[in-house]
Every structure is written in C-alpha cells, then in structure tokens.
Amino acid sequence: MANIPIWPGSSSFAQVSASYATGVWPPPTPFGFYDNDPQFQADANKVANFCALRLGYPIENVELQDINFWAGFEEATTIYGNELYAFQTRDNYLSLEGAPTSVDVNDDIVTPTFSTIVRLSQQYGEEAGVGGNVHWLKGRLPLIPGQQRYDLAKWAEDEGIVGGIEIKNVYYQSPPAISQLYSPALLAGQGGLGGVPAAGLYGFGYGAANYLMMPTSFTMQNIQAIEMQNTVALSNYSFNIVDNIISVFPVPGTGAFGEVGYEGGLDYGIYLVFDFIKVQDRIDAAFANGTNKISNTSNVPYVNPVYSKINSIGRSWIFEYTLARAKDALGLVRNKYSSIPIPGAEVTLNGNELVTSAAAERDALITRLREYFDQTSRQALLERRQAESVARVAEINQVPMTIYIG
Numbered sequence: 001m002a003n004i005p006i007w008p009g010s011s012s013f014a015q016v017s018a019s020y021a022t023g024v025w026p027p028p029t030p031f032g033f034y035d036n037d038p039q040f041q042a043d044a045n046k047v048a049n050f051c052a053l054r055l056g057y058p059i060e061n062v063e064l065q066d067i068n069f070w071a072g073f074e075e076a077t078t079i080y081g082n083e084l085y086a087f088q089t090r091d092n093y094l095s096l097e098g099a100p101t102s103v104d105v106n107d108d109i110v111t112p113t114f115s116t117i118v119r120l121s122q123q124y125g126e127e128a129g130v131g132g133n134v135h136w137l138k139g140r141l142p143l144i145p146g147q148q149r150y151d152l153a154k155w156a157e158d159e160g161i162v163g164g165i166e167i168k169n170v171y172y173q174s175p176p177a178i179s180q181l182y183s184p185a186l187l188a189g190q191g192g193l194g195g196v197p198a199a200g201l202y203g204f205g206y207g208a209a210n211y212l213m214m215p216t217s218f219t220m221q222n223i224q225a226i227e228m229q230n231t232v233a234l235s236n237y238s239f240n241i242v243d244n245i246i247s248v249f250p251v252p253g254t255g256a257f258g259e260v261g262y263e264g265g266l267d268y269g270i271y272l273v274f275d276f277i278k279v280q281d282r283i284d285a286a287f288a289n290g291t292n293k294i295s296n297t298s299n300v301p302y303v304n305p306v307y308s309k310i311n312s313i314g315r316s317w318i319f320e321y322t323l324a325r326a327k328d329a330l331g332l333v334r335n336k337y338s339s340i341p342i343p344g345a346e347v348t349l350n351g352n353e354l355v356t357s358a359a360a361e362r363d364a365l366i367t368r369l370r371e372y373f374d375q376t377s378r379q380a381l382l383e384r385r386q387a388e389s390v391a392r393v394a395e396i397n398q399v400p401m402t403i404y405i406g
Contacts, residue, residue, distance in 0.1 A: 007052050011066035013044040028067065029074040039308035040077070047073045047319055051326040063333045064326060072325030076318045077307055083366070084314075085302035087373040099294050101301050112378070129168060133285045134277050136168055141272040143252040150272070153244035163280035171273040172239045172248060239272075248272065321365050328358035 017035060019025035027035065034040040048069035055062050085106075089096070092110040094117065126132020141155055156165045240247045294300050310318070331354030374380060 005065065007057060007062040007064050007066070009052070009058065011045050011048045011069070013041050013066075013070065016066070017041070026067070029070050031074060031078075033074060033304050034077060034307045037307045040073075043307075043315070044070050044073055047322050050319060051323045054323055055326065055330060062330060064330055068329050069322070069326055072322045072329065073318070075325055076321035077310075078304060079321065079366075080310070080314055080318050080369070081302075081305035083369050084305065084373065085300075086297075087370070087377070089297050089300045089302065091377050093297065093300070096294050096300055098288075101292055101294055101299055103301060105301055106303060106305070127168075129275065134281045136275045136277055139165075139274050139276050141246075141274070143248070143270060143272055145252060148249070148251045149245050149247050151244055152241075152246055161278055163278060163283070165276045165278055166282075167241060167246075167274055167276050169275040170239050170241075170246070171275075172237060246272075317365065317369060321362065324358045324361040324365065327354050327361070331355035331358060 013028055016025055016028045020027045028044070029035055045066075048066050051069050051072070052062050052064075055064075088105075088110075092112070095110050095113050095115070096105070097116050098119075122131040122133070124131075126134050129136045139155070139159070141150055141152075143150075152167065153164065238249045240249075331351045333351070334349040334354065335351030337349060
C-alpha cells in the first residue's frame with residue numbers, strides 16, 4: 001500500500017487551484033462551487049488549520065489531507081445555503097408561485113402579494129358564478145308537453161359533453177306578473193278568451209298584446225297583488241333534481257283548463273334554461289400551464305450562495321459544520337484500523353467515538369440553524385413586534401400622569 005501523506009500542518013488553496021488549472025492536481029473541492037471566490041480561497045486554509053488544531057494536531061497526527069478539509073468546507077457552505085433558501089421558499093412561496101423561473105430570487109426582496117391568495121379565493125366565487133377559471137355555460141332542455149321528468153345525463157351525452165355536468169342554476173319560475181297584468185284574456189272584446197284567468201296563471205302560457213297606460217304606482221300595486229295571489233292560491237312553478245333526473249312542476253304544456261297545447265300554454269317555457277359547468281373543466285382548471293414558471297418548491301430559482309456575502313454569523317456556523325464533517329471523515333479513516341500493534345502493546349483508535357460525536361454535532365447544528373431561521377420568519381417577527389407593542393403600552397401606562405390646574 002502506498003504511503004499516503006497526512007496533514008502536514010499547513011495548506012495552500014491557491015497553489016492547488018493553480019496546479020488544477022494546469023492539469024497536475026485534482027480540483028481543490030469536489031464541485032468547485034466557490035473555488036473562484038477570493039474570500040472562500042482565503043478562508044479555506046484558515047478553516048483547514050482550525051479543524052486540524054481542534055482534532056488534536058500537532059499533539060496527534062490527523063490522518064486527513066487539505067482536500068478533505070476543503071471538501072467539508074464546501075459542503076458546509078452549500079448546506080448553509082440550502083437551509084437558508086429552503087426557509088426562504090417556505091416563507092415566501094405564496095408570493096413566488098407562478099413567477100418566472102428566470103427571476104433572481106437570491107438577491108431580490110420578496111414583497112408579499114395577494115396574487116396567489118386571490119387566485120385561490122377565486123374558486124369560492126366560481127361556485128357563485130362570479131369568478132374562478134371554470135366557465136358557466138347555459139343549457140336549453142326542450143320541454144315536451146305532458147312529460148315531467150327529464151334525464152340531464154342523457155341531455156349532456158346528446159350534446160357531446162364528456163365527463164358529466166354540474167347544474168348551477170335553473171331558470172324555472174312562474175311567468176312574470178307583468179305578463180299577467182297585461183293579458184288579452186282580461187281584456188273583453190280584444191280577442192282574448194273571455195272569462196279565462198290571466199294567461200300564465202296556469203301552465204306556461206303568457207300574453208301581452210294590448211297595454212293600457214296607468215299610473216306607475218297603480219301598476220306596482222297590481223303586480224304585487226298578482227304575485228301574492230299566485231303564491232297563496234296557485235301552485236308555484238318549481239323543480240326537483242334527484243341524481244340525473246330533473247322533475248318540473250306543473251307538467252309542461254298544461255293550459256288553463258288542463259289541456260295540453262292550450263293557446264299560449266307552450267309559449268312560456270318551450271325550453272327549460274339552466275346554467276351548468278362541465279365536470280372536466282373543473283378538473284382541467286386545477287392544472288395551469290407551469291412552463292418556465294415556479295410551480296413547486298423544486299424549481300424556485302435559488303442558487304448556491306455567494307460565500308463572500310455571507311456574514312460572520314453564517315460563517316461561524318459553516319466553520320463548526322466543517323469541523324463536524326472533518327471529525328466524521330477522520331473517524332471513518334481510523335475505523336478502518338481499529339487498533340495498531342506497537343512493540344509490547346496495542347494502540348486502540350477512537351474512530352467510533354469520532355463518528356458518533358460528529359453525527360450528534362451535525363444534527364445539533366442543523367437544528368440550531370433551523371430554529372434561528374424560524375425565529376426570523378415573517379410571522380415570528382410580526383408576532384414579536386406585536387408583543388413589543390403591547391409591552392410598550394403597558395410600560396407607558398405605569399408612568400404617573402401629571403395633572404395641571406390652570
């Protein structure tokens with residue numbers, strides 16, 4: 001086995017970078033995310049020295065090389081950025097969703113907007129026909145004299161609608177009172193059916209051939225009287241839907257004397273008009289075109305952080321995480337040889353302890369970082385500001401109020 005050199009006590013990130021450029025040496029870090037950042041280059045050597053000293057050098061040999069420390073340094077910086085931007089994504093996703101994936105979210109200040117909230121709330125208006133992205137359509141069902149029950153599913157199939165429909169509104173009501181007020185049937189000698197009640201009071205008929213100008217107040221009183229009369233004395237026009245079958249009341253085409261086809265009996269309500277939506281439209285509306293747009297957390301365009309822009313708080317965390325990764329790597333190396341024979345004795349290496357300690361430190365560091373980010377979330381900051389405001393008012397209330405007597 002070749003005699004692989006271990007940590008000599010110093011390193012030169014710049015020298016390795018120059019050697020890599022000429023093809024003599026492997027790159028300083030596995031991915032090279034930050035190799036060209038001058039601040040990363042300067043800190044790389046310091047971090048390697050820091051980790052080696054914390055691992056016991058020069059009292060004990062550290063069976064690692066500079067590239068092991070630099071790999072941990074790169075990993076720690078990347079994990080810091082991942083945790084930071086995962087938090088930013090959670091905190092701002094309602095404002096980010098639907099934005100172009102080409103935006104520079106690393107350095108942009110994301111201002112909360114109502115765009116996504118409005119888009120989500122539009123679905124409530126959709127059910128009332130006043131918003132959303134599912135269009136209401138109108139249907140027209142031919143009424144057949146003497147037939148009371150109609151199959152809406154069959155109607156949709158005949159119209160070529162696949163997937164079924166949802167009925168939202170049925171325009172099925174008694175004839176307007178104004179058509180009954182100006183009925184030729186009430187005008188003797190005008191060609192109406194003398195003695196026959198106002199057309200439309202029974203069945204679907206109506207008539208409005210002759211008009212007699214009266215004061216508006218008089219007309220309004222008569223309309224109200226007719227509506228009340230219809231409500232109290234006559235069968236209201238109504239419908240009932242069970243499964244796919246709609247039943248209409250009274251039976252279409254029944255005239256004033258109960259005959260089907262009475263004059264005017266088919267004029268009012270030849271068709272039953274209703275609003276509906278296609279079930280497939282509701283399904284399709286759930287999937288908007290997300291091409292080149294932020295559609296989920298995986299394509300929010302955050303990229304690796306710029307190391308030189310990370311403040312001292314972030315760099316301190318990165319240094320500690322790098323040490324934990326170096327400790328883990330050293331433990332794995334020493335675990336390969338759990339003990340080394342020496343003259344008259346045997347040296348036991350502490351690989352297991354290093355691996356266990358490193359895992360606990362990494363978990364603690366991740367937990368601490370996430371808690372720190374959560375404490376700076378928009379919700380947490382607003383709650384803290386509210387608590388400060390309440391405390392400030394309570395403190396001011398303790399100040400004695402001076403009473404001035406003029």
